Amino acid sequence: MPSGSFDFVVAANRLPVDRVVAPDGTTTWRTSPGGLVTAMESVMRHREGAWVGWAGSPEETPEPFDNEGLHLHPVPLSGEEVRDYYEGFSNDTLWPIYHDVIVPPTFKRRWWATYRRVNQRFAEAVAEVAAEGATVWIHDYQLQLAPALVRELRPDLRIGWFDHIPFPPVELFAQLPWRKSILRGLLGADFLGFQRRQDGANFVRACRELLGATSKGEVVTWQGADDDEPGAAPRTVRAAAVPISIDVQGLEELARKPEVRERAREIRHSLGDPETLLLGVDRLDYTKGIRHRLRAIAELYEDGEIRPPEVTFAQVATPSRERVAAYRDLRAQIEGTVGRINGEFSLIGDTAVHYLHQSYPREEMAAFFQAADVMLVTPIRDGMNLVAKEYLTCRYDLGGALVLSEFTGAAQELRQAYLCNPHDIVGLKQTILRAMRDDPAAKRRRMRTLRRRVAAHDVQTWAEQYLEALGHAPDRPPRRS
Ligand code: GDG
Numbered sequence: 001m002p003s004g005s006f007d008f009v010v011a012a013n014r015l016p017v018d019r020v021v022a023p024d025g026t027t028t029w030r031t032s033p034g035g036l037v038t039a040m041e042s043v044m045r046h047r048e049g050a051w052v053g054w055a056g057s058p059e060e061t062p063e064p065f066d067n068e069g070l071h072l073h074p075v076p077l078s079g080e081e082v083r084d085y086y087e088g089f090s091n092d093t094l095w096p097i098y099h100d101v102i103v104p105p106t107f108k109r110r111w112w113a114t115y116r117r118v119n120q121r122f123a124e125a126v127a128e129v130a131a132e133g134a135t136v137w138i139h140d141y142q143l144q145l146a147p148a149l150v151r152e153l154r155p156d157l158r159i160g161w162f163d164h165i166p167f168p169p170v171e172l173f174a175q176l177p178w179r180k181s182i183l184r185g186l187l188g189a190d191f192l193g194f195q196r197r198q199d200g201a202n203f204v205r206a207c208r209e210l211l212g213a214t215s216k217g218e219v220v221t222w223q224g225a226d227d228d229e230p231g232a233a234p235r236t237v238r239a240a241a242v243p244i245s246i247d248v249q250g251l252e253e254l255a256r257k258p259e260v261r262e263r264a265r266e267i268r269h270s271l272g273d274p275e276t277l278l279l280g281v282d283r284l285d286y287t288k289g290i291r292h293r294l295r296a297i298a299e300l301y302e303d304g305e306i307r308p309p310e311v312t313f314a315q316v317a318t319p320s321r322e323r324v325a326a327y328r329d330l331r332a333q334i335e336g337t338v339g340r341i342n343g344e345f346s347l348i349g350d351t352a353v354h355y356l357h358q359s360y361p362r363e364e365m366a367a368f369f370q371a372a373d374v375m376l377v378t379p380i381r382d383g384m385n386l387v388a389k390e391y392l393t394c395r396y397d398l399g400g401a402l403v404l405s406e407f408t409g410a411a412q413e414l415r416q417a418y419l420c421n422p423h424d425i426v427g428l429k430q431t432i433l434r435a436m437r438d439d440p441a442a443k444r445r446r447m448r449t450l451r452r453r454v455a456a457h458d459v460q461t462w463a464e465q466y467l468e469a470l471g472h473a474p475d476r477p478p479r480r481s
Helices: 033-043 078-098 108-131 146-153 181-187 198-211 248-253 260-268 290-303 325-345 364-372 386-394 425-437 438-458 459-471
Strands: 008-016 017-021 029-032 047-055 065-067 070-074 130-139 160-164 191-194 215-216 219-222 237-243 275-284 311-318 353-356 374-379 400-406 418-420
Touching: 008 033, 008 108, 008 160, 008 459, 029 065, 033 047, 047 108, 078 108, 078 325, 108 146, 130 459, 146 160, 146 181, 160 459, 181 198, 191 198, 191 459, 198 215, 198 219, 198 237, 215 438, 219 459, 248 260, 248 364, 248 386, 260 364, 275 290, 275 425, 290 325, 290 425, 311 325, 311 364, 325 353, 325 364, 364 386, 374 386, 374 425, 374 459, 386 400, 386 438, 400 425, 418 425, 418 459
Parallel strands: 008 047, 008 130, 047 070, 130 160, 160 191, 191 237, 275 311, 275 374, 311 353, 374 400, 400 418
Antiparallel strands: 017 029, 065 070, 215 219, 219 237
16 A cells, blocks of 8 residues: 555544634634643654544545644544444443443444444555554554554554553453454554553453463463454564553643632632532543442431531533433433432522533633532543543642542552542542541642642653553564654
């Protein structure tokens, strides 16, 4: 296949831009704020970089274009493909299996066929734009077949894949009817990055048990298969943890702006100037533990341990995946629970739970974080959880406290947080109270240590570490990526 001209290519489900339609109907593109884009900016400074991804609308696919120094190469998806590859296979088959089967996964052969077809299309787009010997960095669970498919088209490329979500234990992964094809797809990469060491170990074990591969520490060796399926060639691949982080400097600068600080004061005032503001910020997803959190809050009100207006709880639940039934059911449950808690424990003018099913600008999020005395991050399972790191970064005043679930990737790093098991409602209640009532000096010490950890390992460091590991992939001579 002829090569393109870009020596560094990112492939992710979405392009890092949002469409902006002017009143006269003309379309422009705005870079979507997010850590991944910032990380890429820093590693692409001295390279010719391209990004392959879906533009976000099934109706219209723009021609490739340049935006803020980056070449964007849109991959078209039809409405049916969005339903089957993205909402179906990615979010209703893989997402539940990779998150401890909190809800049952749905298996549909048609979804799988579309997932394969779309991964092939992404692979072709990568092969088209990548220069001879280029480095390719593929992201996340939507594109697990792409590594092997890219390699078949372009064996000259150095290919990495990063898993933003957990990789499940083999006992759960084995439920997937297409488990071997997924492993073979991933083994097409030279280096596989995971959030936690355990995720990498789960992948290695799955390769041993389901493909008969051998392993030595983090390196898997597979003899290949004697068939025509993608990814049949023998492979030696390293699977290791490179935990993701956030753009610490950019976010702290934002949080220090006088208008953001003023907005934080306004938010507290609008909530009745509580002594303690408890806050949750999540995509509305069953992995995030919002139901368990509400149960603990309800019991704390019931026990008389907390009461409005002295203590109030605000939950920002950003709308997410509303075309998937499990998400619609979750929303109905949560909204029912919030209604019951407020019916029982709110006073006239003093609300027990402020529930916001909305999406906010970054400035508003930074103000929310600054306003919160106790941040509740209580997922049942989460690859990393960036909200925890964002909260710490915004609390440059060393105020506040972080309650953090043991089942997040972030808990591996943030040992000084108030760690909790969200399934243990009694324990969760005690941890929330401790985070509220601990000695202020002890809380400040915890915040200082936690903030140091996040600052020392920001998203730029993450990208550099990842590319360093990819550059030293086991099967290839070392090279700077
Ligand atoms: C996946 C993995 C892993 C949320 N609401 C608004 C808003 N957000 C921002 C947060 C944060 C991001 O979205 C969410 O990141 P998380 O890490 O918390 O969770 P997932 O979306 O599930 O992300 C996760 C991550 O990938 C990265 O690898 O950590 O484990 O599941 O940045 O602040 N941002 C704005 N308005 C909102 O209303 N502006």
